[in-house]
Amino acid sequence: MKARLRLDRDFVVGQVDPRLFGSFVEHLGRAVYGGLYDPGHPAADARGFRRDVIELVRELGVPLVRYPGGNFVCSFDWEDSVGPAGERPTRLDLAWRSIEPNSFGLNEFMLWAREASVAPMMALNLGTRGLREAVNLVEYCNHPGGSRWSDLRRSHGFGEPHAIKLWCLGNEMDGPWQVGQKGADEYAALAAETAKALRLIDPSIELVACGSSFAAMPSFPEWEATVLDRCYDSVDYLSLHSYYGNEADDLGEYLAQSVAMESFIDSVTATCDFVKAKKRSTKTMMLSFDEWNVWFHSKADDRHAQPWTVGPRLLEEAYTFEDALVVGCLLIALLKHSDRVRIACLAQLVNAIAPIMTERGGPAWRQTTFYPFLHASAHGRGRVLDLRVNSPSYESASLGPVPFLEATAVENEEGIAIFAVNRSPTEAFELELELGGFKGLEAAEHSVLHHDDPKAVNTAADPFRVVPRRLRELPTEEGGHWGLALPALSWNLVRFVRP
Secondary structure, X not given: OEEEEEEEOOOEEEEOOHHHHEEEOOOOOOOOEOOOEOOOOOOEOOOOXXXXXXXXXXXXXXXXXXXXXXXXXXXXXXXXXXXXXXXOOOEEEOXXXXXXXXXXXXXXXXXXXXXXXXXXXXXXXXXXXXXXXXHHHHHXXXXXXXXXXXXXXXXXXXXXXXXXXXXXXXXXXXXXXXXXXXXXXXXXXXXHHHHHHHXXXXXXXXXXXXXXXXXXXXXXXXXXXXXXXXXXXXXXXXXXXXXXXXXXXOHHHHHOHHHHHHHHHHHHHHHHHHHHHHOOOOOOOEEEEEEEEEOOOXXXXXXXXXXXXXXXXXXXXXXXXXXXXXXXXXXXXXXXXXXXXXXXXXXXXXXXXXXXXXXXOOOOEEOOOHHHHHHHHHHOOOEEEOOEEEOOEEEEOOOEEEEOEEEEEEEOOXXXXXXXXXXXXXXXXXXXXXXXXXXXXXXXXXXXXXXXXXXXXXXXXOOOOOOOEEOOOOOEEEOOEEEEXXXXXXXXXXXXXXX
């Protein structure tokens, strides 16, 4: 097959906010206990933080981590997680029916975030608690001192404020699975008043209001319109959440899910802009896609998990090569909407639906999905170019025509990085690139993630079964056009640099 990509430096989607490559750590399964925090493990430091996990997080270049949930946050009493560890109460976590020992809490997370070079995105419990507790938490974290809660932080050994800038006003508040579920009007009133109070403490913070839990919710997008009608001037971002799966084992339909993600983003954007027009506002609402990933493999096993244990095995996906291709397509979709999606969080970071896995006593290792995220995070920061793509298509039962070629490109100081997925399971692409307005570039890299078995996985015993490889044959130029080959069913990173 043949395809063509045309880039022009004058045609730009938007500037990538580095927070587009954020992630998420929830008190869920082994994400914290056995993931981030594992005292006694050979790789753990004196605080119980696994250094091998921290090194892989740094390798991914994650700039932001959302914490502590997720569903967990809506029954979380933050006061239980601070102070001397030996005096903290053990609680029942209603979200995941687990035991929460509070051995790793708010201040441990802040210390861990510093070690991992990530900024925190803190979620507030607006489910079982409300405005007063949210105000107290922001005072504890961000006020310098001289008040009840800031002085409590100081007594815990943190003289300087944590200065957390990004806060989520609850989590999935429309979900019937959520402890403290609320209707749109009720949530909107609570979120608006909470936002008002929090800004009195710290006017510099940024706030994220809850959108629908996912696009198939019966109230979508009316929930967004109702919430924004009350909160539009009070918040900075509206959240989106979505997970994707291949329960029907239909590869073509599965690889098309990034088209569904783009449609979801477009619908939320249109709703935001409707409210903007209704209010005659000059403010443009930005989006925080703060939960996204592939999630379906583990659901059957999760139903049989033993309740009321610490760090149970939950949501432990064994990601396949085809899952990595889908994650690559989803990353491309986010980059293509970087003009409005400023924050995104791959959910999650360690063990639970995660690119990084651990085993008791063994080393941390990389899942297949680690690699497209690594490439995008390392080379996808800059200006996203508005590509013109000419590609053959196939028919998706639910989404209509889907191009075999999914691609985007980012210009930065190094040059240009092109991210491309060939969705065809059988045919390679002869790809022609036209780089309009770019002079003197040199082909520097063509890395490919490919495996003959779409179901191939990396494991603790075989952690390098699916890994990228650099092709020796780089793109060749002829008459201002560049030609290269994209293998069938592959994720591709192609880089051009300025000499």
